[in-house]
Amino acid sequence: MMYTTHFGLTEVPFSMTPDPRYLYMSERHREALAHLLYGVGEGGGFVQLTGEVGTGKTTLCRCLLEQLPPRVDVALILNPRLTDIELLAAVCDELRISYPAGTTSGKLFVDALYRHLLDAHAQGRRTVLIVDEAQDLATDVLEQIRLLTNLETPTQKLLQIILIGQPELIRLLDKEELRQLAQRVTARYHLLAFSEDDTRAYIVHRIQIAGQKKKIFTDAAMRSVHGAARGIPRLINAICDRALLGAYTQDQRRVMAATVRRAASEVLGETLTPRSARRWQWVGAAVLVVVLVTGTWVLVTQGQARLIRRAVIPSAMNPTPTSAILSALLSDPSLRADRQSAFASLYASWRLDVDGSMDNLDCERGRSEGLQCLFKTGSWGKLRRFNLPAIIELSTPAGDRRYATVVALDEQNATLDVGGRRHVFPLSEIDLYWDGPFILLWKAPVLSSVPIRPGTRGKDVEWVREQFAEFDGVPGGGRNRQVFDNDLRARVIAFQRSRSLMADGIVGKETLTHLSAAQRDPKIPRLRRAGS
Structure with a gap:
């Protein structure tokens, strides 16, 4: 490549051809x-x-x-x-x-x-x-x-x-x-894709392997690369390669953010550049205002035509969820939709106070209440089986990460709490921005040892029997209530199969989560109530 000598490189640093010397493991x-x-x-x-x-x-x-x-x-x-x-x-x-x-x-x-x-x-x-x-x-x-x-x-x-x-x-x-x-x-x-720090380290690593120890991309340029590529290594390579060529043709010794934006526009298309992203944010926000004010049906083009649902204006007395354009909502810079605000919403669904502060809010807040976090990757079907509110991570058109809390779910739509406001979206629309990771809270029982396996004896086994008695209304065990016998193993396997879990008859953390969520406790928040 003609730019290598210009930047003091011995070879092309962002080639698409796999080379083990350039391997960067985040x-x-x-x-x-x-x-x-x-x-x-x-x-x-x-x-x-x-x-x-x-x-x-x-x-x-x-x-x-x-x-x-x-x-x-x-x-x-x-x-x-x-x-x-x-x-x-x-x-x-x-x-x-x-x-x-x-x-x-x-x-x-x-x-x-x-x-x-x-x-x-x-x-x-x-x-x-x-x-x-x-x-x-x-x-x-x-x-x-x-x-x-x-x-x-x-x-x-x-x-x-x-x-x-x-x-x-x-x-x-x-x-x-x-x-x-x-x-x-x-x-x-x-x-998941690279974080911004990963992207920065990845760019520096590949340039150093290619023979240049000095910094070629400015900090702003690397931020622009990350935003345009959404942290995806393959896109980072394509954009950086084009940006190096662009800087060479302009006789620049360092790659600036403006050069990266032009390179990203060529590689990804105009709608993914910051300028056009801002334009679509403005258009989306304007259309959203029209929808919320008039409550009418409109057709919006944002990469593809999309039908926007009828909006319902929430009142102060009755905060009814509103419809909105998800892409515009996620791109709104005034909306706080970070991980901490999502945790605040999640804890609110469990009726837990966060003491007015959302700084550093994470899984630790719920431990004193017997709540634990479960980190999973799955689909809407898996969330329905848990039937518990969950935090999902969304990627914006500009490559930023935003967080929302799923507080209600049916076959076609989900109600998301985003930055403290609730909106209803079709699942197909959310799927454009969600790859499957989620976090949920569950009420963890006080047990001496997990997993609980067939042949185990003790109070833990008795607790499992009590949960099944409440779940299916069939008591069991008699004098052997504290023995994990074949009958209990069969009940565990049947339960695991009903929840699409590994049917091994072992009560591990995921089985415990489903079993705990199946309790008829009105204090446990649900995505769907019985009979709905």
């Missing part, structure tokens, strides 16, 4: 890799890694392959748009398993794979199947993959499966017909 990437390695070591079941396009999932997969123990065999499927038979053939090809040419018999493939897995197990080897872009898998192919986890010895699963995909994979696995597969996921991680 804290989130390290956590994700740790989850993958943990899942591989579990022995059987599924590991799920999701993230937006360009956040580094494939890079993590490459790191995983480099760090696997030597006695691990890997089948890597990069093109998941296959039939179930084609998938079995691809797995056999990856593992160098022979099969009759031209066969279309699924049984022949599975039998050959089973023999191979048993032989590998006898030699002390483990086998891992990795499927990239797994959100493109057909339902029947996913079911075939699930059946592969049934290949086992009397004591151990023979195949570990890793599914890597975009956020659509979360919603795919939330389907009713795939609940058996979802229950077998032993480790999940949703990879």
Whole structure:
């Protein structure tokens, strides 16, 4: 590239071609890799890694392959748009398993794979199947993959499966017909984009690897890169590369924010530049005023045509939720929609006072009341099953992070508390800005040890029985109320299946959360009340 000599670089720092020398692992990437390695070591079941396009999932997969123990065999499927038979053939090809040419018999493939897995197990080897872009898998192919986890010895699963995909994979696995597969996921991680500090460190790191120790991008320029790229590494590369070229053509020795904005406009399109983003904020705010004042139907174009619902003006006596344009709301600089304000709303739903201060408000506030935070990634279906208010993280068109609290939810709409005001939005509209992470509070019981496993004895087991007696109205245990027997295990498994949890009969934290949320306690806030 012509600009390398100009900036004292020995090579192009922001090439799209993968190069292990340029690898930068943010804290989130390290956590994700740790989850993958943990899942591989579990022995059987599924590991799920999701993230937006360009956040580094494939890079993590490459790191995983480099760090696997030597006695691990890997089948890597990069093109998941296959039939179930084609998938079995691809797995056999990856593992160098022979099969009759031209066969279309699924049984022949599975039998050959089973023999191979048993032989590998006898030699002390483990086998891992990795499927990239797994959100493109057909339902029947996913079911075939699930059946592969049934290949086992009397004591151990023979195949570990890793599914890597975009956020659509979360919603795919939330389907009713795939609940058996979802229950077998032993480790999940949703990879978020870089924070602003990560973006800054990433840019500096790549420039230094390319041979320049001096600062080329100004602080303002790096902030502009982060905002335009929304913290997505692939977009950061594209914008920085174009910005370096732009600065070179203008004979500038440093890349300024204005140059980054022009580069982002070329790479991403005009509507993602700060100038046009401000223009759309103004348009959106103006239309919002019209909607709120007139209560009429309007059609707004913001990247695409969107129908805005009828607005209802809240009164001081009756704070009825209002309809609004979500993008305009999230882009309103006067609205406080940070994590602390979302926690204030969440605690308010539990009728807890935050002492008038929202500074540093987090999970610690609820501990004295017996409340704990649960951090999860999922879909609307998962939130419905918890049926508890939750904080969700939203990304604005300009790449900023805003936070809202889901306080009500039905099949089509969600009521969000954003900056202290409530608005109703279609789920499809919120999905444009939400990738699945959420935080909820739950009333944690006072137990001596978690998880509670079959065979355990004591007061903890008696508490579990009491919860089930309240939940389904069927007492049990008799004299063995403090013994975790097979009858209680069967009730736990049935409950876990009803909530699309891993049906292992073990009362762990997530099962406890669902069990606690299922209590008929009027003090527990709900997204939906019984019968609604």
